[in-house]
Amino acid sequence: MASASQDKIPANSPELTPIASSETLGWQSLLAEEYRQPPGGSDIPESWDGHLIALCLAPRPHRIHQVVGDRRYTGLYGKGDISITPANIPAFYQAEGDDHYFNVQIPAQFLQTVAQSAAELDSERLDLTTEFRVRDPQLEQILLLLRAELHKGDGWVGQLYVESLANVLAVNLLREYSTAKPRVALYEGGLGDCKILQISDYIQAHLDQSIKLADLAEVAGMSPFHFSRLFKQSMGISPHQYLLQQRVEQAKQLLKTSKLAIADVALQCGFSSQSHFSKHFRSATGMTPGAYRKR
Structure with a gap:
């Protein structure tokens, strides 16, 4: 095509x-x-x-x-x-x-x-x-x-999600369209509490940066594919959804406790622009950042 x-x-x-x-x-x-x-x-x-x-x-x-x-x-x-x-x-x-x-x-x-x-x-x-x-x-x-x-x-905001999809796509291709059929290992039990805390701490420390799936997987000490599966099993949401959730929560705190311009809040929380920030913030909270700050 x-x-x-x-x-x-x-x-x-x-x-x-x-x-x-x-x-x-x-x-x-x-x-x-x-x-x-x-x-x-x-x-x-x-x-x-x-x-x-x-x-x-x-x-x-x-x-x-x-x-x-x-x-x-x-x-x-x-x-x-x-x-x-x-x-x-x-x-x-x-x-x-x-x-x-x-x-x-x-x-x-x-x-x-x-x-x-x-x-x-x-x-x-x-x-x-x-x-x-x-x-x-x-x-x-x-x-x-x-x-x-x-x-x-969405730039930074979407990169983690794209990397997760890329890994899923690759495994699907290997499983169904490879000349040599792979054995995809299955892990049970999710991530332990210690690893969950390590991942959470890493995200909090790097919220203003581009966080890649490979970065989180390295912190957990496993492949990106296995990390994505085990993280969702443990947390109930994907790494991308969790990261976006943490960015929005950090933004809420800054909007209420600081006088930073909304554009600066967006950048400090890892959003690529004020428009992207506003879109995701409104999707998560039902209101714009400006309206949230005035509540």
């Missing part, structure tokens, strides 16, 4: 500009982009060193021609259909109708790291299978959540 390298588009196809791209949002685990494309084609003659997952968003089915390595496919794609192009394989794609799709590019190194830490899989033998027009509700839901986060453009 898309090229994994826009500078490889042939001369007879116009260069595409994404509707939205995570390139400016600081996402490190993957690159997410959304495109609308008129009929035409693109290719990846030298291939790309990451894995490409494309979700069709077009409301009306249209015919697509695809070549990935030595595999070919011609048929209809409709909303919800997914294609997977493994890393380091030349590919070509051509749509006969107007196309609308969401691309996620996962660096091969990131998938290897998840394979080693969460899936007990030898990353040296890791490869994904080429897939055309897959229907996978779980994979589609993860991609739609990433798309929603892309359009929010």
Whole structure:
């Protein structure tokens, strides 16, 4: 459904500009982009060193021609259909109708790291299978959540959530579309009280900074994938939700006990801007920061 390298588009196809791209949002685990494309084609003659997952968003089915390595496919794609192009394989794609799709590019190194830490899989033998027009509700839901986060453009606020989704996406790909099926270890019992307190202390000490899932997992001494699962099991909410909750609680205190401007409160609590702060604060409390301060 898309090229994994826009500078490889042939001369007879116009260069595409994404509707939205995570390139400016600081996402490190993957690159997410959304495109609308008129009929035409693109290719990846030298291939790309990451894995490409494309979700069709077009409301009306249209015919697509695809070549990935030595595999070919011609048929209809409709909303919800997914294609997977493994890393380091030349590919070509051509749509006969107007196309609308969401691309996620996962660096091969990131998938290897998840394979080693969460899936007990030898990353040296890791490869994904080429897939055309897959229907996978779980994979589609993860991609739609990433798309929603892309359009929010929340910067620091959304990074932890995106990293969690990236890990879930990677494990899903390893479990369902890897040439070597991994054994994903299951841990029971959640995090111990000591680790919960360590995580809480770390978050409080770094609220004004960008807190990554890998940072919290390192404090807990485990992989990001396992940390996310055990944290939610212990706390009842995801690390991203907990972090956002703590940012809002800190903001409440500053609004009531300081004379800081609302923009400064936003920055001290780790929000990327006053508008992002106001949006999340209102979602959590039902009122704007200004209204809360005047109560």
